[in-house]
Amino acid sequence: MFHSRSPAGCFTVIAGPSGSGKSTIADLMVRLIDPDAGCGTVLLDGVDLRTLKIKSLRTAVVLIDQTPHLLHELCSRILLTRGQCFPLRGGGSSGGSRG
Numbered sequence: 001m002f003h004s005r006s007p008a009g010c011f012t013v014i015a016g017p018s019g020s021g022k023s024t025i026a027d028l029m030v031r032l033i034d035p036d037a038g039c040g041t042v043l044l045d046g047v048d049l050r051t052l053k054i055k056s057l058r059t060a061v062v063l064i065d066q067t068p069h070l071l072h073e074l075c076s077r078i079l080l081t082r083g084q085c086f087p088l089r090g091g092g093s094s095g096g097s098r099g
Helices: 022-029 054-060 068-081
Strands: none
Touching: none
16 A cells, blocks of 8 residues: 655655656556556545546646656756746657666
């Protein structure tokens, strides 16, 4: 079982060793995968993610993979803007592994 709470409007970082489930949690949060029947639910503000439209969910929840240069830029911008919203430069996939 996994349970986590994050205040609205805050950034949440999931960190841990390889194989600990970080990518699985991230995939569940943006509905790249859904829990197996009878194995639980993923809630956002008390609402089952499966009841939300994917487009609406992915507007509210953003997944930033562990691409080092992107993570570094994100952290720098958060510090420079004191957590305010900001645009990230567009860029393709780096082809890095997840995990």
